[in-house]
Amino acid sequence: MHIWHKFIRRGGLLVVLSGPSGVGKDAVLAEFQKVCPEVQRCVTATTRPPRATERDGVDYHFLSLEEFQRRVEEGRFLEHAEVHGYLYGTPREPVEQAMSEGRDIVLKIDVQGGIAVKRSVPDAVMVFVVPPSMAELERRLRSRNTDSAADIQRRLVNAQRELELIGEYDYLIENDSVTSAAEKLRAIVVAEHSRVYK
Numbered sequence: 001m002h003i004w005h006k007f008i009r010r011g012g013l014l015v016v017l018s019g020p021s022g023v024g025k026d027a028v029l030a031e032f033q034k035v036c037p038e039v040q041r042c043v044t045a046t047t048r049p050p051r052a053t054e055r056d057g058v059d060y061h062f063l064s065l066e067e068f069q070r071r072v073e074e075g076r077f078l079e080h081a082e083v084h085g086y087l088y089g090t091p092r093e094p095v096e097q098a099m100s101e102g103r104d105i106v107l108k109i110d111v112q113g114g115i116a117v118k119r120s121v122p123d124a125v126m127v128f129v130v131p132p133s134m135a136e137l138e139r140r141l142r143s144r145n146t147d148s149a150a151d152i153q154r155r156l157v158n159a160q161r162e163l164e165l166i167g168e169y170d171y172l173i174e175n176d177s178v179t180s181a182a183e184k185l186r187a188i189v190v191a192e193h194s195r196v197y198k
Helices: 003-007 025-035 065-073 092-100 111-120 134-144 149-163 178-194
Strands: 014-018 040-042 077-083 086-091 105-108 125-130 171-174
Touching (some): 014 025, 014 092, 014 178, 025 105, 025 178, 040 092, 065 077, 077 092, 077 111, 086 111, 092 105, 111 125, 125 178, 134 149, 171 178
Parallel strands (some): 014 105, 014 125, 125 171
Antiparallel strands (some): 077 086
């Protein structure tokens, strides 16, 4: 064995991808997975009803409040929190299994949940996605046509609070172009695999 082997990462990476609602995390992640299909996506759970285009088990695990609370009591979430009036949680098992098998896994999650995951998995790679401007974020939220005016306003207020937590993250990606943002995310994963672990 070469002397440098002791400095090489042994397990897979947990990449935490966060940012305000409407910033384009799903689009960036979908583009990223085209160029890095080997990186598994962790599907989170929520009590929020699915949007028209969303599929259970693909976009989220859509759970009843009772089922969600049962999984909390069983310790099946790395973290869970209330966001925008609904419960969200990160399943523990797929994250731990991927990392122990040396596979990378990416978790798209709100900022509050991301910070909680960092407490559970201290070497998680924390990536924050920001919009080119707040005006553009508002435009994206409105163009989705999935939220009421009151919901959009609440998400914009939450976005201001979330942006104040950027310092809790390791990397910052401005999503001015989905292709460019996905390439930056790929570069982060490559860099993390080249990091010297002590």
